[in-house]
Amino acid sequence: MMTIKVNGEIKHADVTADTPLLWVLRDVxxxxxxxxxxxxxxxxxxxxxxxxxxxxxxxxxxxxxGQREVVTIEAIGEQPNGAKIQKAWLDLEVIQxxxxxxxxxxxxxxxxxxxxxxxxxDIDAAMAGNLCRCGTYVxxxxxxKHAAAEV
Numbered sequence: 001m002m003t004i005k006v007n008g009e010i011k012h013a014d015v016t017a018d019t020p021l022l023w024v025l026r027d028v029x030x031x032x033x034x035x036x037x038x039x040x041x042x043x044x045x046x047x048x049x050x051x052x053x054x055x056x057x058x059x060x061x062x063x064x065x066g067q068r069e070v071v072t073i074e075a076i077g078e079q080p081n082g083a084k085i086q087k088a089w090l091d092l093e094v095i096q097x098x099x100x101x102x103x104x105x106x107x108x109x110x111x112x113x114x115x116x117x118x119x120x121x122d123i124d125a126a127m128a129g130n131l132c133r134c135g136t137y138v139x140x141x142x143x144x145k146h147a148a149a150e151v
Contacts, residue, residue, distance in 0.1 A: 002062050006031065007075035017063025021055075022046045024062050025072060033073035033102050037131075044130030047103040048072050054110040056129075073102035081112040081147070088147035096134035104130050108144050117148050 002013045006029060013019075013028040025031045025048070034057055037045030041056035048057045051068035076082035085108045088094075095101050104127070111118055111126035118126070123141050132140070 004062060004065055005067070005069045007071060008069070013062065015062060018061045020058055021048070021050075021060045021062050021065060021070065022057035025057060025070075031072050031074055035099060035102055037100070037103070042129070042131075043100070044103040044107060045100050047106040047130065049076075049106060049110060052110070052113060054107050073106060076106060076109055079109065079113075082109045084147040084150045085109045085112065085143070088143040088150070092139055092143045092146055094136055094139040094143045096132075096136050100130060100132045100134075104132065104140055108140070108147070111144065112148060118144060 002015055002017065004011050004013065004024065006025070011029055013024045015024055015028060022034060022036060025034050034048055035045045036058060037043035039058050041059040044056070046056055046058040047054050049071040050065060077086050085105050089101070089105060107127055107130050111122065115122050120141065123144050127140060
């Protein structure tokens with residue numbers, strides 16, 4: 001039995017320590033907002049925060065999480081920068097098909113947490129590992145700048 005703190009709550013999962021965090025979140029805990037994309041940490045769709053840092057949950061074993069808190073897309077709007085990013089996503093109509101957006105929002109929130117007023121190079125570096133098959137990259141950049149400008 002593994003114990004994990006997710007979105008402010010202690011959860012228990014009857015899995016082995018090498019089970020990827022993604023599958024614990026989705027299949028055991030029912031938090032399906034975090035998506036499966038490539039399974040090899042290359043697309044960013046499965047991005048969550050562990051101790052405030054963006055990580056690829058598809059390759060992170062639950063045993064490596066330890067006591068650090070996990071935050072998923074389901075709770076990111078409860079954080080100030082997460083709420084600003086989500087609002088900007090809606091204001092600028094970033095979403096097209098939407099499949100990658102939970103990972104994009106998680107990465108963008110982590111960026112604002114680290115760099116409150118990012119420039120283009122900051123945005124490009126932070127978002128480089130998040131692929132969007134619809135090509136909404138220009139709107140993603142605009143939304144991040146829009147959220148950063150929110151007081």
